[in-house]
Every structure is written in C-alpha cells, then in structure tokens.
Amino acid sequence: MSTSIIDTAAAVSPAPRPGAFGNATHLVCRECRATRPLGPHYACADCFGPLETGYDFPAVTRAEIEAGPKNIWRYQPLLPVPADITESRNMEPGFTRLLRADNLARELGLSRLWVKDDSGNPTHSFKDRVVAIALSAARELGMKVFACPSTGNLANAVAAAGARAGVRTVVLIPENLERPKILTTAVYGGTLVAVRGNYDDVNRLASEIAGEEEGWAFVNVNVRPYYAEGSKTLGFEVAEQLGWRLPRQVVVPVASGSQLTKVDKGFTELVRLGLVEESPYTMFGAQATGCSPVARAFKEGHDAVRPVRPDTIAKSLAIGNPADGPYVLDVARRTGGAVEDVTDDEVRDGIELLARTEGVFAETAGGVTVATLKKLIAGGRLDPDAETVVFNTGDGLKTLDAVADRVGPGSTIDPTYAAFASSVLGRPR
Amino acid sequence: MSVRVRIPTILRSYTDGESEVGASGATLAEVIDDLEARFPGVKGRILDEQGSIRRFVNVYVGNEDVRFQEALQTPTEDGAQVSVIPAVAGG
Numbered sequence: 001m002s003t004s005i006i007d008t009a010a011a012v013s014p015a016p017r018p019g020a021f022g023n024a025t026h027l028v029c030r031e032c033r034a035t036r037p038l039g040p041h042y043a044c045a046d047c048f049g050p051l052e053t054g055y056d057f058p059a060v061t062r063a064e065i066e067a068g069p070k071n072i073w074r075y076q077p078l079l080p081v082p083a084d085i086t087e088s089r090n091m092e093p094g095f096t097r098l099l100r101a102d103n104l105a106r107e108l109g110l111s112r113l114w115v116k117d118d119s120g121n122p123t124h125s126f127k128d129r130v131v132a133i134a135l136s137a138a139r140e141l142g143m144k145v146f147a148c149p150s151t152g153n154l155a156n157a158v159a160a161a162g163a164r165a166g167v168r169t170v171v172l173i174p175e176n177l178e179r180p181k182i183l184t185t186a187v188y189g190g191t192l193v194a195v196r197g198n199y200d201d202v203n204r205l206a207s208e209i210a211g212e213e214e215g216w217a218f219v220n221v222n223v224r225p226y227y228a229e230g231s232k233t234l235g236f237e238v239a240e241q242l243g244w245r246l247p248r249q250v251v252v253p254v255a256s257g258s259q260l261t262k263v264d265k266g267f268t269e270l271v272r273l274g275l276v277e278e279s280p281y282t283m284f285g286a287q288a289t290g291c292s293p294v295a296r297a298f299k300e301g302h303d304a305v306r307p308v309r310p311d312t313i314a315k316s317l318a319i320g321n322p323a324d325g326p327y328v329l330d331v332a333r334r335t336g337g338a339v340e341d342v343t344d345d346e347v348r349d350g351i352e353l354l355a356r357t358e359g360v361f362a363e364t365a366g367g368v369t370v371a372t373l374k375k376l377i378a379g380g381r382l383d384p385d386a387e388t389v390v391f392n393t394g395d396g397l398k399t400l401d402a403v404a405d406r407v408g409p410g411s412t413i414d415p416t417y418a419a420f421a422s423s424v425l426g427r428p429r
Numbered sequence: 430m431s432v433r434v435r436i437p438t439i440l441r442s443y444t445d446g447e448s449e450v451g452a453s454g455a456t457l458a459e460v461i462d463d464l465e466a467r468f469p470g471v472k473g474r475i476l477d478e479q480g481s482i483r484r485f486v487n488v489y490v491g492n493e494d495v496r497f498q499e500a501l502q503t504p505t506e507d508g509a510q511v512s513v514i515p516a517v518a519g520g
Contacts, residue, residue: 307497
C-alpha cells in the first residue's frame, strides 16, 4: 500500500510550446460555441457546456497515414498531440485487430459483421488510446500529477502510462470495483485510492480535487477535451481497416457516451479531409439495463438525460450521470440509430456468445454490445443485410466473475483412458 | 438557514476567488437567490433562461445530487454544504 504524500506545490508552466497540440488551435463549447485558448479547461465559462478541441487541419493523405507507426500516432495530424509524439515515452496503443466475425454473423443472421477488438491494447481496453492523448496534454501543459476517477479500465491505463512515462499517478476508484481491476492497477505502483461510493461519487470528488489542486491533470476532467479525442482513433482505424471506407452500421457501448460521439466525429473528419467517401452510417449505443439513462432518454424521446443510480455487472459502463449522454442522443437520432439496453443475464449470454463463436473473450461491456446487437436485430432496428461493426472495448479476464458460475469443466475424471472414453466420448464401460 | 456553498473554478471570478462562500435560504432556490444578491451574475451561470439548473451543472446538497431530490426546491438545512460542480467529467 502506498502511503506517499503527493507534492501539491507543482507549478503549471505558463504557455505551451509551439506545436504542443499539433493541428489543434482552440477549445470550443459544444453548447454555445464560445471559444477559448488551448489549456487545462474543460467546461465553458459561459454555460458550463463541454469544451472540445478545434483544429485547422492541413491536407492529409492515406499514404502519409499508412506510412506511420502501427499505433494511434499514425493519425497524429488529426489529434491534439505534437508532431514529435512518437519520441515521448508512452504506451503506443491502437491499431488493434478488426476481426471478420462470420460465425457470429451466421448465428445472428447478419450478412457481414466485424468485431473491433480493442482488448488488444497494452492494458487491454480502449482506454489506452484516450490516456495516451491525455498524457501528452498533461506533459505539454507542464502538469505534474496524472490522475483519474475510474471504473477500472481507465485506472489500469493511467497507472501503466504514468509508470512508463515516469509521472506520478493518483487513481480514484469506487471501493466495490472488481478485484482484478484493482490488482491490475495497483501493480503499476502510484497512488490508488478506494472511495466509499459509486463511480458518480468518485467522479464528483475528482472534479472537486481538479478545481483545487494546481498542476493535476485529471485525464477525464480538466484535460478531457484532449483525452476524448483519443476515441476518434477507433473510428479512423475501422475505416482504414475496411479499406478506407465507412461501415454502414456501428454498435458502440455507452458509459459517459464520449466514445460513441468521438467515433462519429472521427468518421466526419475522415469525410471532411477526403480520406473516405461520404456514405451514410447508423450508430447504435449499447447500455446495461441496470444503468441505462441514455437508452431510457432515447426511448422516451427526451433531449436531456436523467441521472440514475447504477446497478449492473457491467461496471465499466456504470456511469449514472453520463456527461456526453445528450450528444449520444443527438448522434443516434441524426444517423437513424438507437440506444438500447440489455439485462445482466443478456450481458452474460453476450460474453459467452462472442467467445463461443469467435474466440474473443470480452469484458462485460463487450457482452453489452453483443447482446444489444442481438436485440437490435430481433427488434428489426438493425439491418441484417448491411455491414456492421461491433466494438469490444475490454478484456474478459478483468471481469471473470461475470461468467464464473456459468462455465467450467464439463466433467472431472480419473487419469485413465477408460474414464475419458466413458465420461467424454460417451462410450459404455 | 445558513449554508456553505462550494464554488467551482469557473465561477470564482464572481466570488473574488473564494472557493467556498456562506449563503442563506431554506431551499436551494433561496440559496441561489441569496448568492445572486451578493455576487450578481452567478445565478445566470447556474440556471438557464427557463430558471432550471443548466444541463451541464451538477448541484449537490450534502452528498445528494438534487436531481434525485426536489431539484431547486430541495431543502437546505442549517449547516448544509451545497456544491456546484461542472457535469462534464468522467468516462
């Protein structure tokens, strides 16, 4: 257990170096469009709306991207990171596999299905992408402490990235987090604090700390406009791996909702830069019923998302007060999609279905997306004849409890051929 | 009722940089009106044009999000802490 006292006297350097944020030029409020200079700001001073990164993109070609490294830095011109980002100590996440999932497609009655398997990242979730961008922002802003509130995957990614970069980390988690996610954070060292409360309580605490402590980069609080941009790379990769075209349908898990909105932003930017042809796509959001504030708002036709108290095994999606919920609603409605939710038993079924058909062991969030895919097909809302990409954003090894009482040895036998023949092959003794 | 109000960074220009100020009122609405009387302009940042809490602001009385309670009519007991926190975080 770490008992270290954090140095809170860390100073923030006054101005970032030229090119510190690549082609990013400013922050802009998603609500009222007010702008402010690049810096450790995340909420609009006028209306509290979320700030996001704005760019002045140069011409970028497919060949330039394809000549880049086999990680997210191949998209450096489209991210708020400096041109020399590859020289920094980071986790080099991304360029995970896009698996053609013919077995699962057959089982579900789909003509063509792909799984974007982001469990292949360094700490086994998509969070390595966003954290790599946040780490760059923290470094360029001269911030000294790298921190986050987390439902687990982010905790892993922050602790590991901080260790590799030699930056002090402070990770706040709800005390009831799955044990594997606690251990796979603590092993990297740094300060890990278990908080009595749920994720929304932890998130609130992080926001308060971020407002008090100078020089602390909370990846998903005060450097969130940069951090969130990392999820665009999921969209970039899917398009590039499909041969530079957009998929027709996408199913994405929704926690805060940031990932879904940034995949959409990524697709939009690829079209704007002429890297893919414009073609219609439909985005579906996936939630667990025990924490489905966005799905509920979608179904009830609301623009606002009413917070809920989460109660689901899909803890990585258990955000009862999702910051980007309203924008998920916008994207789903604009593209003709939907936000659907599935029960915990359906989540478990989804995990087993993906594992059994494609050899991919997803964490609970992946179970949510696969189960939602199935439900959307059954409800006639997802076109079975249109190419579909479903996202698995984490590794089943971190959420073993979800399937612990459902799978196991079919039999236990003595070490003899006779016992094997009898018990496994069904031959009479 | 006398309460303490935690002020987020982006509203501290209204409170001379103070991160916590005192206020009075029996409900959250009264507390916000009292804040407005002493720090003009602050109410318009917390509430929208219709007088509802802005969608990207979270307000807590004690540890409870007022959206789970009675919103602006949530009672503020003597000695309670009210926290105003940007909602754009997490995930």
